[in-house]
Amino acid sequence: MKKRILIVDDEESIRKSLVGALTDEGYEVSDAEDGRKALELTETTRPHLILLDIWMPQMDGMEVLRSLNKDFPEVAVIMISGHGTIETAVKAAKLGAYDFIEKPLSLEKIIITIDHALREKSLESEISLYRARFDVSTTIVGESPPIAKLKDEIQMAAPTGSYVLISGENGTGKELVARALFAMSRRSDAPFVEVNCAAIPEELIESELFGYEKGAFTGADAKKLGKFDSADGGTIFLDEIGDMSMKTQAKILRILQEGTFDRVGGNKTITVDVRVIAATNQNLGKKIEEGTFREDLYFRLNVLPLVVPPLRDRTGDVPLLVDHFINEFSKGETRRKKTVDPRAVDMLRGYHWPGNVRELKNLVERLTIMTRGGVIGPEDIPDYIRGKVEKGGGEPLFAYDDLKEARDHFERIFIEKKLKENDFNVTATAKILNMERSHLHKKIRSYKIDEGK
Ligand SMILES: Nc1ncnc2c1ncn2[C@@H]1O[C@H](COP(=O)(O)OP(=O)(O)OP(=O)(O)O)[C@@H](O)[C@H]1O
Numbered sequence: 001m002k003k004r005i006l007i008v009d010d011e012e013s014i015r016k017s018l019v020g021a022l023t024d025e026g027y028e029v030s031d032a033e034d035g036r037k038a039l040e041l042t043e044t045t046r047p048h049l050i051l052l053d054i055w056m057p058q059m060d061g062m063e064v065l066r067s068l069n070k071d072f073p074e075v076a077v078i079m080i081s082g083h084g085t086i087e088t089a090v091k092a093a094k095l096g097a098y099d100f101i102e103k104p105l106s107l108e109k110i111i112i113t114i115d116h117a118l119r120e121k122s123l124e125s126e127i128s129l130y131r132a133r134f135d136v137s138t139t140i141v142g143e144s145p146p147i148a149k150l151k152d153e154i155q156m157a158a159p160t161g162s163y164v165l166i167s168g169e170n171g172t173g174k175e176l177v178a179r180a181l182f183a184m185s186r187r188s189d190a191p192f193v194e195v196n197c198a199a200i201p202e203e204l205i206e207s208e209l210f211g212y213e214k215g216a217f218t219g220a221d222a223k224k225l226g227k228f229d230s231a232d233g234g235t236i237f238l239d240e241i242g243d244m245s246m247k248t249q250a251k252i253l254r255i256l257q258e259g260t261f262d263r264v265g266g267n268k269t270i271t272v273d274v275r276v277i278a279a280t281n282q283n284l285g286k287k288i289e290e291g292t293f294r295e296d297l298y299f300r301l302n303v304l305p306l307v308v309p310p311l312r313d314r315t316g317d318v319p320l321l322v323d324h325f326i327n328e329f330s331k332g333e334t335r336r337k338k339t340v341d342p343r344a345v346d347m348l349r350g351y352h353w354p355g356n357v358r359e360l361k362n363l364v365e366r367l368t369i370m371t372r373g374g375v376i377g378p379e380d381i382p383d384y385i386r387g388k389v390e391k392g393g394g395e396p397l398f399a400y401d402d403l404k405e406a407r408d409h410f411e412r413i414f415i416e417k418k419l420k421e422n423d424f425n426v427t428a429t430a431k432i433l434n435m436e437r438s439h440l441h442k443k444i445r446s447y448k449i450d451e452g453k
């Protein structure tokens with residue numbers, strides 16, 4: 001999307017030349033010759049940035065600035081003036097102006113300042129967007145023992161400010177955990193900056209993280225700040241840290257140990273105060289053995305290790321998650337909220353979920369959209385899930401070598417299923433299974449089968 005700029009100056013020649021130059025730079029430019037028109041155009045064209053002259057007949061620039069600050073605080077304003085005094089510049093800064101440029105205008109200076117101002121603004125809105133999004137996804141759904149334990153650990157880890165390493169398979173909720181840690185920390189008012197180390201090409205990651213000095217390499221025509229600058233005072237989330245090169249790992253280690261780093265192409269030492277939360281779905285122990293992950297970095301990060309369990313180890317949470325996602329996907333829908341037949345829920349519980357919570361979430365989304373009628377039934381569950389579950393109750397029956405273990409396992413899930421089908425009426429179930437009631441009771445006790453409470 002093109003960024004929109006509004007130029008406000010009473011001198012026509014200045015407006016003309018700026019409109020021309022900035023249009024050439026790829027901006028969408030409009031202009032106004034006085035303050036009143038400027039405010040009108042701000043309202044209607046919603047510029048991202050305004051170049052605002054101070055001396056104008058009728059309503060002067062300062063007055064316009066005051067009004068912008070009140071009604072459109074998200075717009076970046078750069079003041080321009082031929083009669084600039086320190087005093088006016090300070091006053092403008094206090095009223096929220098991003099910068100103050102003196103006339104005669106240097107086009108180069110204008111372009112650089114605009115670029116910086118827009119970048120900083122978009123960073124700001126990215127951050128506030130995170131916060132807004134947070135509230136809805138902050139709740140970690142689940143009550144199974146492994147999730148309850150994880151939530152306890154998050155509660156303990158969050159306020160400490162210590163580094164955290166989150167590990168777990170794909171789609172288990174590592175990012176959600178990172179956000180929860182941030183939201184519950186003392187830094188929750190400061191930035192939360194996310195970096196996906198796997199998504200950034202190796203040769204760019206350092207300048208992304210640490211920024212670069214002007215002239216650090218061809219094309220570096222102005223200094224650029226990095227993610228660690230943006231995260232100063234706050235939290236940085238290094239996602240997929242297992243994908244980081246050894247060289248970058250060394251720089252991260254230095255930040256963890258000393259709180260300092262150098263910009264690419266710079267020799268100044270920059271000090272930051274950043275809490276690092278890292279996540280990985282890789283086995284870092286194995287990577288250390290292979291020599292592709294630094295052991296010292298691992299120990300530094302692993303002060304508070306949090307392990308997010310795979311969904312197959314907490315299938316008790318499946319019904320809650322299904323419910324949660326149905327609610328999420330029905331938000332804003334006019335149709336009545338769908339319900340899920342208990343037999344369908346059972347099938348979902350029995351599946352081994354290789355893609356974990358994300359896979360379940362995607363499936364629920366699909367089911368809410370594709371299912372006709374108000375109830376999602378067993379026939380709506382895709383075959384690959386139904387087939388697996390019907391064959392082995394979803395349990396890894398063939399994982400056994402020992403016949404007795406396999407037989408016991410089968411017996412347990414068989415009895416469980418039949419009990420469920422008969423509303424946990426032991427007498428009726430025993431009759432159907434053609435066995436003594438007391439014998440069935442014994443089995444229920446020895447297999448610790450939950451009698452449907
Ligand atoms: N316990 C949970 N409660 C509610 N939503 C969850 C839960 N766990 C995961 N999710 C949702 O599932 C999706 C995947 O989670 P997330 O992105 O945090 O996983 P991840 O472990 O970071 O995955 P990857 O390894 O693929 O990056 C997200 O939309 C997230 O909101």
Ligand SMILES: [Mg+2]
Pocket residue numbers: 174175239
């Ligand atoms: Mg993730």
